[in-house]
Amino acid sequence: MGNKTILLVEDNQQDELLILRALKRSNLANEIDVVRDGQQALDYLFGEGEFTGRASQELPAVVLLDIGLPRLSGLEVLARLRANPHTRFLPIVILTSSDEERDRLKSYESGANSFVRKPLDFSEFVETVARLGVYWLATNEPPQG
Template identity: 50%
Template sequence: MTLLAPVSTCTDILLVEDQASDAELALHALRGLDLDRDVTLVRDGAEALDFLFARGAYSDRDPDDLPRFVLLDLKLPKVDGLQVLEAIRADDRTRDLPVVVLTSSKEACDVDRCYEMGANSYVVKPVDFDKFTDAIQDIGRYWLAHNIIRDR
């Protein structure tokens, strides 16, 4: 499993998370999964889009080589989660990319807006460690092992 690779060529999961502690807890949980997975962590929305569209620091990447899914925090520096989601849905290459919103916010308006923008799932980060780990592992298992994406 490759972590924090600055120029990763391909990845299974793109984790967009600015909080170092949340990122480490999520990585810890994913590490516990008995599945092959490669996680790339980016720390803000701008970097997430650079990665997906192979721009800036990620210009060497093959833009067709998309992650299996994106774990997206909402409150992010520079470009926030909703804007990232909007950009992903606006581009033909990433329109079908599964995006799981993972956030602390239970606010109904955030839930509504995320689904309106085309989020595939909305998960509130549990504070409790066990529940958090379970949630992350359930998400990983579902999107990596069970979900089938459209062949284009």
Template identity: 60%
Template sequence: MYELSQRVVLLVEDNPDDELMTLRAFRKSNLHNPIVVVRDGAEALDYLFMQGRHADRDPSIRPQVVLLDLHLPRIDGLEVLRRIRANEQTRTLPVVILTSSKEERDLVEGYELGVNSFVHKPVDVTAFFEAVRQLGMYWLVLNELPTALPSRKSA
């Protein structure tokens, strides 16, 4: 199992202000885990599937959780989620949609596609920091993931 400080967060966020606030919230909460930031859906998929500019990243470093915005350039967050759940290697990866969207259809579709949690980004900075602190504590400290995916046996 990864040590707590080795549990990587993949932050998929195209808004520089939201990215900065999220990073500050993690630091302020004393969560010093490595955070990989990608700025669009295509780059998120490249990182997760080790392709494109992320083709030679260390395959042993698997994110503990993906914080996924919905309204992203190139490939939107729901399509990223769909592809994560469709792939055997990433199917069980925890994904939290962290978005400013208040659209009911985004919430419903996110859960239909298998998101683990859906969190609205609070507008208030203090509330945002608290939301990120709670997310970090749960997904990086309390939640346990297997060190490797179980192999599928053919019937």
């Protein structure tokens, strides 16, 4: 039985609240860890810094990664994760407001598994996040059991 955690990397607290709310509606809320910037995300996944001692062998089922993040940007985080054998196959979903084609291409180029734009409309937003949660936690087969 694999890990059923979602790691949300999001610096916007309102978006965070909305995402949590959306996941809660799909009964996925207690499976979620939240970090607020890129460096924190790396520390979390590698068990370093403030996350020293965290069982870093335990990888989340999916990382929901924003692009515009403080300290390390989402794309930098993505590149670091892909460069490390430990996180090379970790499912990563870019969840962003950006509609720049370059960001999208760059994300896929850097090894993102999916690119999802945050919808403006709340209902759509809730639906999208819920679908993401269900898909990556239930439908998708993770790389390691």
